[in-house]
Amino acid sequence: MPAKSMPSSFFELAVITSRRCSAFFAEAAVLVLVFGILDYFMLKGRIELPWIIGALAISLGLLAASIVMDFTAQRWMKSHP
Secondary structure: OOOOOOOOHHHHHHHHHHHHHHHHHHHHHHHHHHHHHHHHHHHOOOOOHHHHHHHHHHHHHHHHHHHHHHHHHHHHHHHOO
């Protein structure tokens, strides 16, 4: 009887990443609207460019954390039946 083939870690990471990126793009659509409103305030001099860059960096950091957390959780659950 052949052993059950386990998908590679790269494949699992790709599946998780694709789900997270699709959710990220949906949220990015809302962010585009929000940043459009913020752009109005930026033209008035109330919001500075470093603040917007920081907000984008935090958003990407949260996306990466979400992917890593989902990946490690799936690996942990497979190793602990």
